[in-house]
Amino acid sequence: MAFPTTRLRRLRQSPVLRNMVRETILTRHDLVMPLFVCPGTNVNNPIKSMPGNSQLSVDLLVERCKELYGMGLESVLLFGIPEHKDVHGLVACEHNGIVQKAVRALKKELPDLYLIADICNCEYTSHGHCGTIVNGDVDNDLTLITLAKQSVSLAQEGVDMVAPSDMMDGRVGAIRRALDEHHFHNTPIMAYSAKYASAFYGPFREAAESAPQFGDRKTYQMDPANTNEALREVALDIEEGADIVMVKPALSYLDVIQRVKTNFNIPVAAYNVSGEFSMVKAAAANGWIDEKRITHEILTSIKRAGSDIIITYHAQDVLGDL
Ligand code: PBG
Numbered sequence: 001m002a003f004p005t006t007r008l009r010r011l012r013q014s015p016v017l018r019n020m021v022r023e024t025i026l027t028r029h030d031l032v033m034p035l036f037v038c039p040g041t042n043v044n045n046p047i048k049s050m051p052g053n054s055q056l057s058v059d060l061l062v063e064r065c066k067e068l069y070g071m072g073l074e075s076v077l078l079f080g081i082p083e084h085k086d087v088h089g090l091v092a093c094e095h096n097g098i099v100q101k102a103v104r105a106l107k108k109e110l111p112d113l114y115l116i117a118d119i120c121n122c123e124y125t126s127h128g129h130c131g132t133i134v135n136g137d138v139d140n141d142l143t144l145i146t147l148a149k150q151s152v153s154l155a156q157e158g159v160d161m162v163a164p165s166d167m168m169d170g171r172v173g174a175i176r177r178a179l180d181e182h183h184f185h186n187t188p189i190m191a192y193s194a195k196y197a198s199a200f201y202g203p204f205r206e207a208a209e210s211a212p213q214f215g216d217r218k219t220y221q222m223d224p225a226n227t228n229e230a231l232r233e234v235a236l237d238i239e240e241g242a243d244i245v246m247v248k249p250a251l252s253y254l255d256v257i258q259r260v261k262t263n264f265n266i267p268v269a270a271y272n273v274s275g276e277f278s279m280v281k282a283a284a285a286n287g288w289i290d291e292k293r294i295t296h297e298i299l300t301s302i303k304r305a306g307s308d309i310i311i312t313y314h315a316q317d318v319l320g321d322l
Helices: 008-012 015-021 058-070 098-109 140-157 171-181 199-207 228-240 251-263 274-285 291-305 315-321
Strands: 031-038 044-046 054-057 075-080 114-119 161-164 190-195 244-248 268-272 309-312
Touching (some): 008 015, 031 058, 031 315, 114 140, 140 161, 161 171, 228 244, 228 251, 251 268, 291 309
Parallel strands (some): 031 054, 031 075, 031 309, 075 114, 161 190, 190 244, 244 268
Antiparallel strands (some): 044 054
């Protein structure tokens, strides 16, 4: 039936009707807020390029999580800034590591807040790369050992889910085997499966103090030009036991999110990364955009593309409206 019998404007006539036929609805259950934990007590170091975000010591992190939980947030993704770094990133595997301490404190004070730990070496290595260096490059298979150790250590502290973000081949299988050996067969793995070598991570590297001291991450993170390769990454991670696969960044990669969603029958996460967040904040601070509307539009577009879970620094700003 064509015009004039059919008029698509008919269903746009009132807010009630528009609400009734809306295809994509963002909910607080979709959102995960990344948080940065650092040593000390009563420490709040604002991250200048990411307004509203700070490196927080464990005590203040707990307070912040209480506030977010009270607003309806159900899950956070934890990143650690350790006191000391070492060449292999082994400080990430210690019982008294910074994220381990944060997990213990949070589980005590907020047992129902769902805790996801980022699993990677870059915040913990003195050179800032995501693994063990051999001959000037990250050695894949040696790095699997520390990643598995870090995962088990955090599971032992009570973390609910692990999210490896290193992009080593075979890491999902290595982590799954290690978790299972330690009886953590119910701890899910959310794999950063299609993680691109992106300039959008700029502000994060200031936040996590994890910028590589030499070279770049292009031998392990993906080329932004590729999507067939993303499907191969996802397929391998699923075969190795990933429970959720992630595409990162989100906005310049909505096509990848959609291809992953249509090709695989598995929950998909998208990481709306630091640079994407900072661009919105900078434009809003200049009065160039309507921040609230833009933020909703962005998060809705990520969900519409096929993402079930959205990791976003905007979570704190939108919770009140969901
Ligand atoms: C660690 C990691 C990074 C991000 C998440 N985990 C940085 C990187 O790979 O350089 C980026 C997150 C963001 O930009 O918000 N490997």
